[in-house]
Structures are given as structure tokens and as C-alpha cells.
Amino acid sequence: MNRTLGLGVLWIGAFLCTAPFLLLLATSLMTYEQSVGYPPAFWPSPATLDNFRKALSEGALWRWFANSVLVAVVTVAGQILTGAMAGYAFARMTFKGRDLLFFVVLMTMMVPVQVNLVPLFALVARLGWVDTYQALIVPDLAGAFGIFLFRQWFLGLPRELEDAARIDGCSPWRFFWTVALPTATPAVATLGIFQFLASWNTFMWPLVATNSDHLRTLPVGLAAFRASMRETTDWPLLMAATTVAIVPAILVFLILQKQFMKGLMDGAVKG
């Protein structure tokens, strides 16, 4: 492609991808009066932080934020732990039914979440977990993607390491914790950012599994907040709350961008 034309395309693309975020920020700094004025304003004048103050002074947003952090942190830790253990065993150990079990795990990647929605809800209801943190956390403590990722990683571990450890009388359990797992930091980072973003952004399951306000995660809380202003929308206030909700995901992405891109390629192409 012609270089100048190419650069033009790239800049237009970058503008279109970021413009809604700029609008979000600009609106969050406006007064309500400015947002309903005509013709519509794109630039906050005067700029004010009142919307952020107001959004954060209502305890609900903090609570949703804390819930999202809790669910994300626990499921990330759980997925890394269960995924590394299972991935290691599937890659480096021989046991009965190994290949069949791994096949079943792979198959679950093919099932869209919506297929499991009704029975999962029924199961969680039977366990008495509706409207609890367990409902948001426990089903997500392990996943096929993590197992797959760690298996790929441990398949590349040199056999000699294990042989040497065996001769030294190191148990498989200790070998896993002290030798194998510390080599796997790239896989930990990739799974970590994927699961964090998935957990932070997921909507359908927490929507179904919770109904009290104090158990809502950010996406569910934000959706309820938006619905509560159906008649007249205070866009600046809504945009301030939305900004608060998306900043952590964007920060985590900016910090772990390299691992994220790598995971994307692994998941989509190599499989």
C-alpha cells in the first residue's frame, strides 16, 4: 500500500477508535446543563469534577468496584493455580485416562456460555448460591483456556530437568512447585490478563446470578444505573461512572499489552 495513503488510513482508524473515549471523558467533565444545551457541546466549559464526586459519593459505585476487584482477583488466582497444575500433569505425566480427560476439557472450549446458562443457574439455585459471591466466583475457578495454555508451555520444558530431579529423589509435587512453575511466568501473565479482563467485563452471568444491589459487579451495576435514568438521562453523571468502571481494565491492558497480544495469537492461531 502507498505509504501516505497507508498512514492516512491508520490515523483515521486511530481517531475513530479513540473518539468515543474522548467524548466519554469530555462529557463526564460537563455540567448537566451543558449536556442538554442546544446545539450540543463537545467540549466541557467550564470543566468540572462534580460528576465524579457525585458518582463516587453514592456508596453503590464503590461497592460494585470492590465486588469486581474481588471476583477478578480470586478467579485469576484460581485459574492460574488449577490451570498450571492440570496443564503440567497433562503435559508431563502419564496417568490413566489422561488423553480422554484432556479431550473433554478441550471440548468445553467449544460450548458457548449461553448453552450452560439455564442449567448453571438451576444448579447454583439448588446449591443455595443465588445472590452470593460463590455464584460469581466458584464456576470460574478453572477453565479450559488456562489448562491449554499451561500445557503448551510445559510441553516445551526440557526432559533433562525432570530426569535430573528424579535421580536426585525430588518428588513430582516438589518438582512442579520449585522447578516447573517458576519457569512459567509468561503463561501466568498471559492467563492473568485474559482472565482479569474476562472477569472484569463479563455481564450475562453476574446479571442472572445476583439480584441485590450490594452484590453487583461493575457491569451489572452500571447497567442498572443506566436503566434507573430511563426517563431523563444525566449523561455527565453516567459518563463519570462509566469512566470509573473502564479505567482499571485499560490500565491492566496497557501494562500487560505484550502478554495480551501473545495470548491472542496463541488462542486464535496456534491452538
Place this chain on the structure above:
Amino acid sequence: MRPTLHPLRSERWWGLLLVVPALVIIGTFGVLPTLASFLIGFTDWDLLGTPRWVGLDNYRSLAADPVFPKVIANTLLFVVLYLLLDLVLALALALALNQKLRGLGFFRTAYFLPVVTSMVAVSIVWEWIFDPRAGALNEVLRWVGLGPVHWLSDPSTALPSLVVMSVWKSLGTNVVLFLAGLQALPGEVLESAEVDGATGWQRFWHVTLPLLGPTVLLVGILASIRAFQTFDSVYIMTHGGPRRSTTVVVYWLFQNAFTYFKLGKASALAYMLFGILAALTWVQWALRKRWVHQEQDA
């Protein structure tokens, strides 16, 4: 030959022990629900009572439901529009990125901001953009003397509006996948075409695009799987309306389950969706296998 040690007898126990935590979770909250969903599809169940076996009644009542053809049409229209727009734009951006370029990281990051943002947040922002009175889109139209358009409350524009937003949201992923595909193309072929005097457009159309075929197919299948699962944006922005014009399959499934409490019907619908997506996934895996083999043979 390298000497191999006989696996320790204890290894099979260690192996099982290591996989048990993951398998218990995945089995209980993954495999079990998938199997149960299939069975619930053959029952009449409102969640509170006991499920009653009704055979194929749910599938029959789906076929007889006047909303069903509308839902199928909406979903297919969504997927097709999404694919067309998404593939063309992502490929254009990937081609533009595929050159020696300073600031590649900047562009990639910009395209990825929507990808990592939650669909709920994105939907709320775009509701503001689509706002008929004060929204940015109608304001831009007004500058050129057009509009106003009632983007989300007019049945003829609501679904395309959702498509535009969805394409915006996921474009970055496909740009990166296309870029990887472009960078894996054999450089010699492109160079020899250039030496033979083919113009840029000819090279793209006759050399690059055919070579990129497998990537286009892979990206297209991944994108359509995603499009079939659209839910969050519909829930936030249109509630399936106006006049059912944005009721896509997953939104209808959700309504059947948690608004009308027809869990059997919802599960039957879920398995129809599953069938379509499983077929797409299977094609994707089969292609990828062939593709990888070709790479290894080459």
C-alpha cells in the same frame, strides 16, 4: 538414543491429583450443565416446579412461534453485516500497518482500547453517541445538512447501528490477526510480483489476497461465532426492540429463560445455537490443522 527413565509408579497418582481441582470445577460447572441443557430442552420447566418430559414439543413450539423466523432473520442479518464491515475494515487497517513503520505500537494500542473495554460501558457510551437530540453522530450529520436520524428507536436503523458499534468494539482483534497473517506470507512471491511490474492493487488482488485466504477464513469464522453470541448491547441499548427488530437469538433465549420462565424452550434454542457454533468451530479446527500441516510441509 537418549536414555529414558521409567515413569515412577507414583506418577499416575500425582498426575490425577494435579488435574482433580480443575476437573471438578469444569465437570460440575461446565460439562454437567452442557449435558443437562440438552435434556432440559425436552422438558416443560418453569424453574420452580419439577421438569415434565415433553419430547420434541419445545422444538415444535419454537418452529411455530411467529417470533422465531424474525429472530433468525435478525441474527443472520446481524452476522452478515458484521462480517462484511469487520473483514473489510480490519484488512484495510492491517495492510496499512504491514510496512516499516514507526509508532506501530501506538496504532495497535489505539485499536485495542475498545476491545478491552466492557460491552456494557461501550453500549452506554454509544447510546450517548446515537442520542437523537444531542448525540455526536446526529450533530456531525447536521453539519453536512442531514438528519436527525433516530438511530436506536427506528426499526430500520436499530440493528445496523448495533452492528456498527460491535465492529468498532472488536476491530482491533481482527487487525492483529490479519497483520500476523500478512507477516507470515512468503516475501519472495510478493517481491517477484513487484519485479514483474504488477501495480499495488494488482499485487493485492492477485497475490496477497489469495495467499491470505486461510487467514480470512479463520478470522471470519471467529468473528461470526462472536456475532452469533451478541447479547449485552441489545440488553442495554434496545431491549430487542423497536418492534423486535433487534431481537437476536441469545437475547430471545435470555427472555425465554428469565422473563417468560420457559426453560425448556430456552434450552432447545440454546442447543440450536450450539449446533451452529459447533459446526463453525469444527470447520475452524479442521482448516487450522490443514493449514499447520501445509506450513510444516513447506
